[in-house]
Amino acid sequence: MRVEAAGVSGFDLMIRGHWFFGFTKTPYTPGEDFVGIVDAVGPEVTKFSIGQRVAGWTFGQGGGYAEVIVRPGNTLVPVPDGVEPVTAAAIITNYLTASLVLDKTAKVRSGERLLIHGAAGGLGSALLQLGGLAGFEMFGTGSGNSTDFIADNGAVPINYRTENFVHRIRDLTDDGVDVVIDVVGGPRQLWRSSRCLQRGGRLVMLGMASIYKSGVAIIPLSLLTAGAVALWPNGVSVPMSPSMLSFPAKNLGWYRDTLTGLLEKAAAGQLKPAIAAEVPMSEASRAHAMLEAGGLVGKVVLTCSK
Numbered sequence: 001m002r003v004e005a006a007g008v009s010g011f012d013l014m015i016r017g018h019w020f021f022g023f024t025k026t027p028y029t030p031g032e033d034f035v036g037i038v039d040a041v042g043p044e045v046t047k048f049s050i051g052q053r054v055a056g057w058t059f060g061q062g063g064g065y066a067e068v069i070v071r072p073g074n075t076l077v078p079v080p081d082g083v084e085p086v087t088a089a090a091i092i093t094n095y096l097t098a099s100l101v102l103d104k105t106a107k108v109r110s111g112e113r114l115l116i117h118g119a120a121g122g123l124g125s126a127l128l129q130l131g132g133l134a135g136f137e138m139f140g141t142g143s144g145n146s147t148d149f150i151a152d153n154g155a156v157p158i159n160y161r162t163e164n165f166v167h168r169i170r171d172l173t174d175d176g177v178d179v180v181i182d183v184v185g186g187p188r189q190l191w192r193s194s195r196c197l198q199r200g201g202r203l204v205m206l207g208m209a210s211i212y213k214s215g216v217a218i219i220p221l222s223l224l225t226a227g228a229v230a231l232w233p234n235g236v237s238v239p240m241s242p243s244m245l246s247f248p249a250k251n252l253g254w255y256r257d258t259l260t261g262l263l264e265k266a267a268a269g270q271l272k273p274a275i276a277a278e279v280p281m282s283e284a285s286r287a288h289a290m291l292e293a294g295g296l297v298g299k300v301v302l303t304c305s306k
Contacts, residue, residue: 001036001054001071004085006064007093008279008287008300009033009122010207015062016288024062030284031064031302033057033092035085045073053079055088055263057096057255060245065284067304074252077260080267087266090122090273090299095262096255097206097244098126101181102134105241106204112178113137115169115196119155120146122299123183123207125274128153133270139177141165149274149297169196176201183207187225200235274298280305 012030038052048054054076063069079088102108114131118124119140128150131138138155147157156172158165169176176198182190183206194203205226230238248255265271276296279287280303287300 001034001056001069001076002039003034003036003064003066003069003281003304004053005035005089005304006031006066006281006302007033007089007122008284008291008302009093010291011060012062012065013288013291029063029065031058031062031066032060033089034064034069035079035088035092036069039068042073048073048076048078053085053088055079055092055259057092057248057259059249065281065302067281074256077256077263080263083263083267086275086278086301086303087273088263089301090275091126091262091266091271092259093244094122094126094299095130095271095273096248096259097123098130099258099262100244100247101204101206101241102127102130105239106179106181106202107239108134108136108179110135111137113139113173115139115141115165115177115180115193116155116183117141117160117181117189117193118183118207119153119157120149120274120297121183122274122276122296125149125153125298127181128155129271129273131155133265139169139172144295146295146297166192166195173198175199178202179204181206185219185222187221190222190225190229194229194232194236197236201237203229203236203238204241205238206241276300278303 035055038048038050056071056076114136116124116127119128120142132154140150140155141158141160142150143161147159150157158168176196179202180193180196181204182193226238274297276298277300
């Protein structure tokens, strides 16, 4: 495929920074999600043709930050007519992750109330839009102009810089929400998130955005806090989400069907992923700096010139 667009994710930043033992060593090309035009096909490939636009995820193998990428045909899906490459790239990782979390991890049911932290970010905005389509009652934390985005996407905004989100949730719901999805992490954040839950609620620890400011030590501390929350005698559970590096690769049918459905919803105008910025592939370092600085609304996408 001749790459047209590639998404930028927190995972890319972690790989680049060698934050964890055993992560891929250089030389390495980041990029988990990509959209491109088929340039050549192998002899056994029958579902795709040269000139067709496709989308794919590399399941932790990288390679999207490139002009050309080679991938197995069974890991690709067609991009419907009318869906631009940047839009499709913004859907792949974030909306697949959001689908998995809502359906299989949190198992959110109709009529339940949902609090999403970091609701204006790439993943948070995907959760908002899919939750809106499902008809969930949602609350989302953000700051500044992001609260307008949260409100426009069907959730009650809570400005975490000017409001105590625990008190605000209690004021709005009396007994708390059914599910909290926390992409921020950190002991204090997770403990406060657990206090937003009603008895029997679920706390999903989905990300560690606070790692950029607090360092990798925040990870074991967050895991310890999550364990304490699960043991606390108030009925709150902390379900762990399947690994997004392994689950889609081991469940290719789910991956292809879900991604195809998401792209079709985008073609029908039901999903409109927020694009924080389009950055030329040659300026990938700037895109990473933007993500590390935080405060973005939506997904950062790298683009290749034609």
